[in-house]
Each structure stands twice: as structure tokens, then as C-alpha cells.
Amino acid sequence: MKLKSWLNRFLPRPKASLQQLACLVLLTHLGWCWSAAPGATDFPKGPVKMIIPFPPGGPTDTLGRLIGQKLQEIWGQVVIIDYKAGAGTVIGVDYVAKSAPDGYTLGMINSAFVVNPSFQKSLPYDSIKDIAPITLVANLQLAMVARPDAPFNTLPELIAYAKKNPTSLSYGTPGTGSTTHLGTELLKRSANFEIVHIPFKGSAQAHAELLGTRIDVVVDPFLSVMPYVKAGRMKVIATMGDKKLPHTDYPLVQEHVPGFNVNALLGFIAPKGTPSQVVQKIQADIAKVMAMPELVKRSDDFAMEIVASKPEAFEQFIAGEIRKWARVIAEAKIQPE
Numbered sequence: 001m002k003l004k005s006w007l008n009r010f011l012p013r014p015k016a017s018l019q020q021l022a023c024l025v026l027l028t029h030l031g032w033c034w035s036a037a038p039g040a041t042d043f044p045k046g047p048v049k050m051i052i053p054f055p056p057g058g059p060t061d062t063l064g065r066l067i068g069q070k071l072q073e074i075w076g077q078v079v080i081i082d083y084k085a086g087a088g089t090v091i092g093v094d095y096v097a098k099s100a101p102d103g104y105t106l107g108m109i110n111s112a113f114v115v116n117p118s119f120q121k122s123l124p125y126d127s128i129k130d131i132a133p134i135t136l137v138a139n140l141q142l143a144m145v146a147r148p149d150a151p152f153n154t155l156p157e158l159i160a161y162a163k164k165n166p167t168s169l170s171y172g173t174p175g176t177g178s179t180t181h182l183g184t185e186l187l188k189r190s191a192n193f194e195i196v197h198i199p200f201k202g203s204a205q206a207h208a209e210l211l212g213t214r215i216d217v218v219v220d221p222f223l224s225v226m227p228y229v230k231a232g233r234m235k236v237i238a239t240m241g242d243k244k245l246p247h248t249d250y251p252l253v254q255e256h257v258p259g260f261n262v263n264a265l266l267g268f269i270a271p272k273g274t275p276s277q278v279v280q281k282i283q284a285d286i287a288k289v290m291a292m293p294e295l296v297k298r299s300d301d302f303a304m305e306i307v308a309s310k311p312e313a314f315e316q317f318i319a320g321e322i323r324k325w326a327r328v329i330a331e332a333k334i335q336p337e
């Protein structure tokens with residue numbers, strides 16, 4: 001036995017079968033591919049571009065730049081803010097949709113993204129097929145406000161006044177097709193009353209017209225009207241979301257119209273085809289940013305509800321919002337100006 005064992009150390013072993021060799025080559029190749037495949041653990045390795053499809057200076061831009069700054073600290077890589085405003089965010093979203101799907105181009109979006117498929121006559125991208133949702137960062141509360149001397153203080157009083165005085169009330173928004181416009185049209189149909197829409201080119205003009213007594217109501221993000229409310233120059237009739245504003249007790253529309261819930265969304269997208277593990281890492285890092293005390297405080301200041309949803313949840317949310325606003329636009333026969 002000892003001699004046989006000693007000889008086996010020096011004698012050649014039987015050759016492997018072709019099938020065994022093929023399996024060995026395949027396993028070796030798969031192992032190499034697995035180790036060489038790009039992962040999310042080392043993302044990013046270079047600068048990341050954040051596309052903001054709005055002009056500089058607004059609250060969305062302020063929040064986007066702050067998130068970019070915090071991501072830069074987490075990643076140790078430069079986050080470049082690139083403004084591509086115009087066409088109701090279409091220019092910026094189109095740039096993202098046509099960028100390389102590698103995670104190095106992100107886009108910030110608002111509610112125009114889910115309205116445009118039904119509102120715009122044509123889009124240079126497909127809002128579902130060309131986009132990879134990353135996260136719904138936050139919901140921005142919308143408020144219905146009036147002058148202090150308005151003959152109504154609550155939503156039921158406004159509705160009763162509108163029914164007694166058909167087509168006598170008017171409301172202003174930052175423009176046709178805005179969430180404030182569509183949300184109010186949805187409210188009109190849900191509560192069965194009439195109020196005439198007056199679109200303006202931005203919030204500032206709508207505010208001026210309300211204060212100048214030329215319109216009766218403004219519907220706008222609460223952040224935009226907050227200075228006037230605090231100064232006593234406007235009063236809040238109701239807010240449109242499903243949660244009350246932080247540190248306030250303003251009534252919700254849904255207290256009188258069950259199930260009503262309209263917010264302005266803020267989120268992030270990437271080009272379709274961006275690796276799932278990279279999308280998941282970006283979402284996780286944005287969630288970390290939104291949990292930072294500075295961002296939590298800023299969310300209160302901006303009357304925002306932080307969400308930081310997972311990509312799968314954001315994808316479902318986008319699809320639902322596109323369907324919802326398509327119905328409102330069709331029923332109200334809303335056309336671009």
C-alpha cells in the first residue's frame with residue numbers, strides 16, 4: 001500500500017474528459033465575468049452631472065443644489081449642476097433620456113413630468129420607456145389662498161359662495177397645465193362647483209393680481225405664498241395634500257372632499273438602461289441626504305414632506321400620476337396655450 005501511494009505521487013493522473021474541461025472553462029469564464037462586472041460599490045468614479053430643468057434661483061433649484069452638495073460629500077466626487085430649462089421641463093428631461101445609461105447623468109423632475117404626456121402635443125422621449133425612476137424625493141404642499149377680506153374662510157364656504165354666484169369667482173395659477181391648475185380642476189369636479197381659471201406666467205404675477213383684487217383665489221405651492229400668509233396679506237382656505245403642513249393646523253381639502261390628495265412632486269430620474277445596482281445606490285445615498293438634519297429643517301421651511309421612495313415605488317407612482325392627470329386633462333378639455 002505504501003509503495004502504491006508513493007507511486008501515485010509521481011505517475012500522471014487520468015486526463016479529464018472534454019465535458020469536464022468545458023465545464024471548467026465555463027466556470028472560470030463566469031467567475032472572471034462576475035469579478036470584472038461593474039458594480040455599485042465603487043460608484044461613482046468620476047464627476048456626476050445633475051440636470052435641473054428649471055431656471056436658477058427657485059426653491060426647486062435651491063433644494064437640488066443642496067442635495068447635489070451633500071451627494072458630493074458622500075461620494076467624494078464632483079456633482080455638476082447643469083441647467084437645461086424650457087418647454088415645461090421637456091428640454092432637460094430629453095437631455096437625460098438621451099444620455100449614456102451609466103449613472104453619471106441624473107435629472108431632477110417636478111410634476112410637469114407626469115402631466116406632459118397628456119398635455120404636450122408630442123414629446124421627444126417616452127416618459128416610461130426612456131426613463132429609469134430613481135426616487136420620489138418629496139411632496140410639495142399646494143395651498144388655496146385668498147385675501148383676508150374674501151367673503152369665505154373655509155373650503156365649504158368657498159364652495160357655497162361659488163354655487164350661489166356661478167362663474168363669479170376666479171382663481172390664478174402659475175400657468176395652464178400646472179399641478180395647481182389641474183389640481184383645482186380635479187377639485188371642481190370632485191366637489192361640483194365652478195371657479196374660473198386665470199393662468200399667469202409664473203407665481204409672482206398671480207400673487208400681484210390677487211393682492212390687487214383682480215382675482216379671488218390663488219392656488220400655488222405653500223412655499224410660494226408663505227411670506228404673504230405670515231404677513232397677514234393672504235389667508236389659507238385649505239391645503240391639497242393628505243398631511244397637514246409642519247407646525248400648522250391649516251385644514252385639508254380631503255376633510256371635505258374624501259380621498260382628495262394632490263401634491264407637487266420632486267424626484268430624480270436617470271436614462272433607461274442604467275444598471276439597477278447603480279440606481280439603487282443613488283437612491284440609497286439620496287435617502288441618506290434627505291435624512292440629514294439640514295435637509296429635514298429645509299423640508300419644514302419649504303412645506304415639503306420627505307419621501308425618498310425606492311425606485312420600484314417611484315415607478316408605480318409615476319405611472320399612476322400619468323393616468324390620473326390624463327383623465328383630468330381629457331375631462332376638462334385642457335389644451336396648451
